[in-house]
Amino acid sequence: MASSSAKSLFTSPHFTSFNRSSPSKSPLLSFPNSSVSLNLHPLHSSSSNRCNFIPLRSVLKTVESSELEVQTSDLPDPTFPNDRSTILVAEKLGEAGLKLLRSFGNVECAYDLSPEDLCAKISSCDALIVRSGTKVNRQVFEAAKGRLKVVGRAGVGIDNVDLQAATEFGCLVVNAPTANTIAAAEHGIALLTAMARNVAQADASTKAGKWERNKYVGVSLVGKTLAVMGFGKVGSEVARRAKGLGMQVIAHDPYAPVDRARAIGVELVSFNQAISTADFISLHMPLTPTTSKVFNDDTFGLMKKGVRLINVARGGVIDEDALVRALDSGAVAQAALDVFVEEPPPKDSKLVQHKNVTVTPHLGASTKEAQEGVAIEIAEAVVGALNGELSATAVNAPMVAPEVLSELAPYVVLAEKLGRLAVQLVAGGSGIKSVKVLYRSGRVPDDLDTRLLRAMITKGIIEPISDSHINLVNADFTAKQRGLRISEERVLVDAPPEFPVESIQIMVSNVDSKFASAITESGIVAIEGKVKYGVPHLTRVGSFDVDVSLEGNLILCRQLDQPGMIGRVGNILGENNVNVNFMSVGRTMRRKRAIMAIGVDEEPNKDTLRKIGQVPAVEEFVFLNL
C-alpha cells in the first residue's frame, strides 16, 4: 500500500530536506518505498482493523444463549457487515467453539478440503482452524496473500503447521494445549492395559467364533517398570495413573523439572537408562527434528528383550520399518499405536497388520469432553488474536501478558514513531545495519519487558522503506533477514517505577544523516522520546533538547539562534495553510545554534518547504512524516 505522501517524501529529497554544508543525497536507503501506517495491533499491519473488539466474557455469554446449529458448510452470511473477520474451520470442531466463533465473525466450516482447495480459499480468510489432519504448509501462507492473521491448531501438536513460514508471513499460530491432556493420558493407559491383556486381538478372535483362552494369556502390570518418554502434560498424567496401577515409573525428559517428577514419585533418568530398564515404554514427546525416529534399530537394540511400546505422541518419533523388524525378531514383544508417520497409514502397512500390534486411528484426543474443551480453548485463542490480544498459547510469538500490553500502549506508539523518525533521518545510501535502543526506566531491568517495544521500533524502521508488513510475530525475523541488528540496553534511573519507561533513545551508527544536527559528538544519529500525559513526545535530536508531541508530521530546522525565527517560519507555514500543532526550540548556547521542532498537521508542499529553506538564518531543515 503506497501512500502518495510517502512517495513524495521519498522522491523529492530537495524539498524535504536541505543542508547548507552538505547537500541532500538521494532518497532514503535503497529499499522500495511503501506505506506510512500506524497501528497498535500486534498482528495487523494496516491501520484498518477488521475486527470489532468483543470482550471474551460477552462472547461466551452470547454463546450460551445462541441457537445456532453446527453445519458442515456455512458460507458467510451476506447480511454480516463486511468488516467481520472470516474464519475457515477446516476440520471438525466442537459446537461450543463454533458458536463462539460465529458470535465474532463469519465462519465457514469446510472439512476434507484438498490442499488445492485450501489454497484457493485461504486468501479470503483472516483465520484458519485445523486439527492434526490438515497440512498448513508454506504454500498455504503464500496463497493467503497476507490476509491470514492467525492459524489455530485445535489440539497440542503443531507439527502439521510450518511455523517458519507462518512467522515469515507474520501469521500468528496458536494451539489448544491443555484441554485434551487427560483424554490422551487415558488413551495411553487404555492402550497399555489393552495391549498387556490382548484385549483387541482376543475380541477379534472371539467375534470370529473362536475361544482361544490359552493363546491370549497376558502379562501383569503391577511391579513392572514403565518408562515415560517426555514428562510433559500427558506424560505426567500417564505416570500418575500408572503408579495407581502399581507400576514403577521412571521418566526421561531433558527439560522437565525434577521437583515435578519427584512430587508424583517419578525418577527422571537418562534416555539410555530409561529405555534399557523398562518393561513398558510410553512415548509422550513432541515430534521435532531431535525426536524424529529417535526409536530406531539402534535404540530398539538397547531395550530389554520383549519390551512393550505405547505411542500416543506422534508416529514420526518411531522408525516404523525398524519397529516391524524389532517386532518380528521379538526384541519388542508388543506395540500399541495411536499415531503413525502417515495418517491414515497405507492399507497394507506391515506395522498396522502385525499380529502383536494394537492400533487406533489417532483417537487420543477424541473424547466428547476433550473435543468441547479444545474447541472452546482454540476459539478463545483465535478470537483473542483477531482482536489483537496476545494469546497465552501463541506458538511463534513472544507472549506478552495483557496487563503488560495495556501499560505499554502509549510507549508502543512512541517506539514506532521513533523508529520511523530514525530511518527518515538517515541519508539515502547509508544503509542501516546497527541500531541500539536505550530504555531508561525506574524499574529494574528484569522488570521491563521490551519485546513489544523492540518489535514496534523495527516496524517503524522497516515499513517506511519496504513492502514488508511488520508485527510482533515477524519483527525479529524480518530485521534479521534484512541484516538489521537491533541491540537493547536498559538503564535504571531515578524515575517513578509505576511508569514502565522514562525515555527511549534510538541510536543508529555508521550512517550519514540528511539532518546533520541529528548526529551526536560521537558520530551517531540519535533521537530520544518520552511519553508525557499519555502522548508520545520527541525530546532530543542529536545533542539538542527539544519537546514536540509526535502527532501529524514534523519539521526539524537548525538555525542561528536569533529573535523572530519562530514568527518567520510560522508565517510561511500559515500563509500556505499548514497548521502548526506544536513548536519547541532547543539550543546549545544563547545566540548560537538552535533547533526548532515544529509539529504540523498537513504535509507542506514543495514551495512552502523551499521558502523555509530560503530564510537566511536557516542552516538546514528536514521534513519528517510520522
Ligand SMILES: NC(=O)c1ccc[n+]([C@@H]2O[C@H](COP(=O)([O-])OP(=O)(O)OC[C@H]3O[C@@H](n4cnc5c(N)ncnc54)[C@H](O)[C@@H]3O)[C@@H](O)[C@H]2O)c1
Ligand atoms: N494421540 C493424540 O491424540 C494426542 C493427544 C494429545 C497430545 N498428543 C501428543 O502428545 C505429545 C505430548 O503432548 P503434551 O500435551 O504432553 O505436550 P507437552 O509439551 O506438555 O509435553 C511434551 C514434553 O516432551 C518433552 N520433550 C521434548 N523433547 C524431548 C526429548 N527429546 N526427549 C524427551 N522428552 C522431550 C518436553 O520437555 C515436554 O515436557 C505431543 O506430541 C502431542 O502432539 C497426542
Ligand SMILES: O=C(O)[C@H](O)COP(=O)(O)O
Ligand atoms: O496433538 C494433539 O492434540 C492430538 O494429536 C490430537 O490431534 P487431533 O486434534 O487431530 O485429534
